[in-house]
Amino acid sequence: MEAVLAAARMGKKAALITMETSKLALMSCNPAVGGIGKSQLVKEVDALGGMMALAIDATGIQFRRLNLSRGPAVWSTRAQADRRAYSQFVVDYVVSSRNVEVIEGLVADIQQAGGNVTGVTTEDGRRFYAKAVIITTGTFLGGLIHIGEQKIEAGRLGEPAANSLSKSLAQLGLEIGRLKTGTPPRLNGDTIDWSKCQIQCGEEPMPFFSPNSPLRTFHQIPCHLTNTTERTKEIVSANFGKSPIFSGGIKSTGPRYCPSIEAKFHRFSDKPSHQIFLEPEGNGTNEIYPNGFSTALPEEIQGDAIRTVTGLEEVEITQPGYAIEYDYCPAHQVDRSLECRQLAGLFLAGQINGTSGYEEAAAQGLMAGVNASLYIDDEPPFILDRSEAYIGVMIDDLTTRSTTEPYRMFTSRAEYRLALREDNSRDRLMDHAMRLGLVERTEYEQFRSLQVATESAIMHFRKTRIPVDDLGELGKRFKKQSRVSLARLLKQPGFNLPDLLPLLSELGDQFTEDREALERAAITIRYEGYIDKQQREIDRFKKLETETIPDDFTYERVPGLKTEAREKFVRFRPDSLGQAGRMEGVTPGDIAVLAVYLKRHKSGRGQQA
Numbered sequence: 001m002e003a004v005l006a007a008a009r010m011g012k013k014a015a016l017i018t019m020e021t022s023k024l025a026l027m028s029c030n031p032a033v034g035g036i037g038k039s040q041l042v043k044e045v046d047a048l049g050g051m052m053a054l055a056i057d058a059t060g061i062q063f064r065r066l067n068l069s070r071g072p073a074v075w076s077t078r079a080q081a082d083r084r085a086y087s088q089f090v091v092d093y094v095v096s097s098r099n100v101e102v103i104e105g106l107v108a109d110i111q112q113a114g115g116n117v118t119g120v121t122t123e124d125g126r127r128f129y130a131k132a133v134i135i136t137t138g139t140f141l142g143g144l145i146h147i148g149e150q151k152i153e154a155g156r157l158g159e160p161a162a163n164s165l166s167k168s169l170a171q172l173g174l175e176i177g178r179l180k181t182g183t184p185p186r187l188n189g190d191t192i193d194w195s196k197c198q199i200q201c202g203e204e205p206m207p208f209f210s211p212n213s214p215l216r217t218f219h220q221i222p223c224h225l226t227n228t229t230e231r232t233k234e235i236v237s238a239n240f241g242k243s244p245i246f247s248g249g250i251k252s253t254g255p256r257y258c259p260s261i262e263a264k265f266h267r268f269s270d271k272p273s274h275q276i277f278l279e280p281e282g283n284g285t286n287e288i289y290p291n292g293f294s295t296a297l298p299e300e301i302q303g304d305a306i307r308t309v310t311g312l313e314e315v316e317i318t319q320p321g322y323a324i325e326y327d328y329c330p331a332h333q334v335d336r337s338l339e340c341r342q343l344a345g346l347f348l349a350g351q352i353n354g355t356s357g358y359e360e361a362a363a364q365g366l367m368a369g370v371n372a373s374l375y376i377d378d379e380p381p382f383i384l385d386r387s388e389a390y391i392g393v394m395i396d397d398l399t400t401r402s403t404t405e406p407y408r409m410f411t412s413r414a415e416y417r418l419a420l421r422e423d424n425s426r427d428r429l430m431d432h433a434m435r436l437g438l439v440e441r442t443e444y445e446q447f448r449s450l451q452v453a454t455e456s457a458i459m460h461f462r463k464t465r466i467p468v469d470d471l472g473e474l475g476k477r478f479k480k481q482s483r484v485s486l487a488r489l490l491k492q493p494g495f496n497l498p499d500l501l502p503l504l505s506e507l508g509d510q511f512t513e514d515r516e517a518l519e520r521a522a523i524t525i526r527y528e529g530y531i532d533k534q535q536r537e538i539d540r541f542k543k544l545e546t547e548t549i550p551d552d553f554t555y556e557r558v559p560g561l562k563t564e565a566r567e568k569f570v571r572f573r574p575d576s577l578g579q580a581g582r583m584e585g586v587t588p589g590d591i592a593v594l595a596v597y598l599k600r601h602k603s604g605r606g607q608q609a
């Protein structure tokens with residue numbers, strides 16, 4: 001959806017071919033958007049004119065911010081979605097978007113001529129011509145569901161797999177791999193004893209994702225927290241052999257950070273219990289998603305095991321949990337614009353590149369949509385680097401390392417995370433969005449006003465000094481001064497913006513109304529030392545990134561490179577010395593050698609010593 005919308009916003013006529021329109025954006029697993037590292041992606045997609053933040057803001061049923069006890073580099077937002085309403089919002093949005101046509105069909109083949117993509121063919125023989133094609137097949141390529149020993153060919157439970165397209169991709173010379181993911185059973189909420197579970201409410205005021213979302217007031221639906229018991233462990237452990245994850249039925253790798261309940265009890269055998277979050281699937285439904293209980297055990301054992309979890313003693317399963325194996329294309333086969341190296345004009349985005357998660361898919365979709373559009377116009381690609389966006393971190397990780405297990409975003413993946421905060425996503429990306437035609441001018445100008453208000457608030461905090469005697473206990477920290485600036489106060493441990501607000505009111509302060517500008521200003525002041533240090537690191541990083549490596553550079557002719565480094569460079573074809581240095585197994589010595597030969601190559605003295 002983000003791919004087709006981005007291309008359409010850039011003025012291209014875009015067709016979205018999907019198996020069933022009503023199932024667009026149907027969340028396959030967790031009915032939630034955001035979370036640590038993922039909400040940064042959602043806000044970046046929003047700053048680039050994407051739709052995901054609007055969809056969750058319009059259909060969320062519970063909103064919270066995470067990690068607030070830590071620094072702003074890792075503050076994140078998460079919302080529970082009304083699963084049905086979310087999908088409906090997206091369908092309506094896409095179907096009514098200008099330049100977008102939604103076509104139902106199963107894509108079976110990719111057409112090409114002379115090294116360029118020319119379109120696709122559907123299983124029923126319809127042919128569609130296009131200058132650029134973006135493939136976003138999720139878990140549907142060669143999808144095979146496992147529930148105990150039972151195997152079902154499907155892209156998702158109840159939906160057909162796409163079996164021909166993998167063959168077509170392989171015929172183009174693409175390497176196809178296999179990955180696995182899983183999902184828990186769904187539960188009937190009316191059969192849960194909620195009194196035994198711990199309630200977890202949403203936050204007020206609700207932290208929406210996009211400043212462009214209309215405000216909503218509604219009663220947020222709580223989540224609940226419970227735990228597995230000793231008995232759960234006994235049942236699951238006694239049945240390890242019946243899970244395809246251990247019996248050899250599943251050969252591919254799943255997400256390490258999101259293991260099945262059987263993998264958790266196996267891997268952490270000394271841990272007596274695991275937390276389970278009971279998350280509502282929406283308004284007007286009693287269906288519950290037990291987050292943390294993903295499983296591929298046979299259905300009756302799933303029932304036996306889950307009925308030993310506190311509060312779930314009488315629970316009824318409405319849909320079994322399952323694991324799914326699917327085809328993907330290891331991402332060294334795309335460049336940083338997400339275009340396939342094998343075929344000009346063919347782009348890959350989302351789960352097919354080895355990622356897992358709605359947010360990761362949305363962000364790649366948007367980038368692929370923009371780059372397909374630029375490709376058609378014969379313009380240079382739009383590439384975000386690691387210091388500009390989580391999107392840049394993700395695509396750089398995928399294309400410099402490729403993945404052998406599903407990749408999801410974490411804040412720890414971003415080395416410049418203090419510069420890549422949720423609150424400054426628009427500062428980082430809106431100029432790009434405006435230049436590319438992804439956002440309206442009015443939206444851009446509103447944001448510029450916020451930037452001006454933030455700057456004024458920063459100046460104001462620095463200039464305004466208040467008597468130390470008015471500060472009570474806090475004032476004792478400033479023994480030698482009679483007055484202290486608001487900026488200095490904001491840098492005091494344990495003193496935060498909410499502590500400053502009453503002082504501002506007393507001063508009759510003009511800025512108290514603009515809460516967002518105040519928050520942004522407070523972060524800038526409080527962390528300025530760290531932010532400046534990070535900026536110096538970014539400057540060093542940028543220098544290496546500008547040392548570009550031409551496409552025709554032949555690594556085979558560079559003596560002194562270790563074999564492992566040479567193989568990596570040939571396989572991944574780094575764009576720059578910086579990217580080359582981030583590849584696994586590459587040493588500073590390899591980079592020094594490469595730098596010398598690169599210089600010779602660029603000066604026209606050839607690559608030979």
Ligand SMILES: Cc1cc2nc3c(=O)[nH]c(=O)nc-3n(C[C@H](O)[C@H](O)[C@H](O)COP(=O)(O)OP(=O)(O)OC[C@H]3O[C@@H](n4cnc5c(N)ncnc54)[C@H](O)[C@@H]3O)c2cc1C
Binds near residue numbers: 025183322355356
């Ligand atoms: C069982 C399961 C568990 C998951 N667990 C998690 C999790 O715990 N955490 C997490 O973050 N993510 C999880 N995911 C992954 C998450 O659903 C995906 O990462 C995300 O939806 C991928 O987005 P996508 O756009 O790449 O593909 P999808 O959302 O899967 O969308 C693919 C779309 O392409 C269509 N399609 C596919 N092939 C064709 C074709 N040949 N012709 C026409 N249309 C086609 C499909 O109908 C579908 O609409 C899980 C997915 C599944 C199935």
